[in-house]
Amino acid sequence: MKTTSLFFFLLMAFQVVLAGTVDDECHSLLESPDMPLALKSKVQPFESEKVISQLVDGARVVYIGEGHSEITAKEFLKDSLETFKTVGVTHLALEIFNSNRQPELDAYAEGKIPRESIVDILNLEWGWAPLSEYYVDVIDVANELEIKIVAIDGRHLFGGYRREAWKEAEAHMAERIEDILKEPDAKVLAFVGMLHAFRGKVSQRAFLEEQGHSTKAYFVYSKNLKMSVSLNKRNKFLIEDLILDLKIDTFNNYLPISETFPNSNLDGILFLESLSKRWRE
Numbered sequence: 001m002k003t004t005s006l007f008f009f010l011l012m013a014f015q016v017v018l019a020g021t022v023d024d025e026c027h028s029l030l031e032s033p034d035m036p037l038a039l040k041s042k043v044q045p046f047e048s049e050k051v052i053s054q055l056v057d058g059a060r061v062v063y064i065g066e067g068h069s070e071i072t073a074k075e076f077l078k079d080s081l082e083t084f085k086t087v088g089v090t091h092l093a094l095e096i097f098n099s100n101r102q103p104e105l106d107a108y109a110e111g112k113i114p115r116e117s118i119v120d121i122l123n124l125e126w127g128w129a130p131l132s133e134y135y136v137d138v139i140d141v142a143n144e145l146e147i148k149i150v151a152i153d154g155r156h157l158f159g160g161y162r163r164e165a166w167k168e169a170e171a172h173m174a175e176r177i178e179d180i181l182k183e184p185d186a187k188v189l190a191f192v193g194m195l196h197a198f199r200g201k202v203s204q205r206a207f208l209e210e211q212g213h214s215t216k217a218y219f220v221y222s223k224n225l226k227m228s229v230s231l232n233k234r235n236k237f238l239i240e241d242l243i244l245d246l247k248i249d250t251f252n253n254y255l256p257i258s259e260t261f262p263n264s265n266l267d268g269i270l271f272l273e274s275l276s277k278r279w280r281e
Helices: 002-019 034-040 048-056 072-086 099-109 115-125 129-144 163-180 204-210 239-246
Strands: 061-066 091-098 148-153 188-193 215-221 228-230 235-238 252-256 268-272
Touching: 048 072, 048 215, 048 252, 061 072, 061 204, 072 129, 072 188, 072 215, 072 268, 091 099, 091 115, 091 129, 091 163, 099 115, 099 129, 099 148, 115 129, 129 148, 148 163, 163 188, 163 204, 204 215
Parallel strands: 061 188, 061 215, 091 148, 091 188, 215 268
Antiparallel strands: 228 235, 252 268
16 A cells, blocks of 8 residues: 555656646635636637737747647647648647657658558557557658658657756757757757656757747647646646636636746647547546
C-alpha cells in the first residue's frame, strides 16, 4: 500500500515538474469571483475559418495540444487542415514519429510505400497503437494538401520521456522545428501532447522563443477529457470548473485565454464535441 501511494505521489510531482508552470503557491483561479466573468465575455462560437485565422495570427509555430487517448483533436485536425493551409500553414510537425522516421514519411508522401507501413511504425513505436489509424488519416489529408509532414520526436535517442531526459527531448523537437523555420515563408502546425504545448522553463516553446520565433498554443478539449490548465506560476483552474461556471455546454466554442491573461502559458482552448468515447477509460 505504501509503495502504491509513493508511486502516485511521485507521478503527480513529475507531471507538475514537466509542465513547469505551477508552484507551491498555486491556487484555483475560480477563487477570485471576477476571473470567470472576465473569461465569460471572451467565449465565442467555433466558426472554423474565423477562429483558425485567429489561432495562427502572429505566430510562426502553432501548437495543438491533445490527449493522446482521445480522438477529438485528431478529428479536428483532419477536418481543419485545409483551412490551416489557407491561412498560411506549410508544415505539420508530429510528435508521434521519431525524427529518424522522416525517410518513411517522405516515401509515403511520394506514394512509394503503402499506408500499412506507416500504421505499422506507429503500432510498433507509439504508445497509443489502437489510435494509429486516426493519426494516419490526418497524414493522408496533409499529403493531399501538400502540407509537409515532419517527424520531430526523439524517443529513440533519449529512451522516452524520463525526467532526466525531458530537457534534451524538448530541445530535440525544437531543433527539428527550427530547421523548418529556416525556410522564410514556413509556418508550422505542431501536433503534440498537452504537456509539450506548455511554455515551461525547459519547454520547446521556450527554446524556440529564445531564438526569436513566435509561438502560440491551444488545447482541444472534449467531454471525454479531464484536465487542468495553468495560466501562469500562480493561477490554474480545472476545465470542468470553468465549463460549469461559464455554462459551456454545446462544445462548439473557442476561448481565447491570452486576451485576458497576456502572460498565459496557453493561448486558448477549443471546446469541441467528441464523436466517440476514448478507447482507454
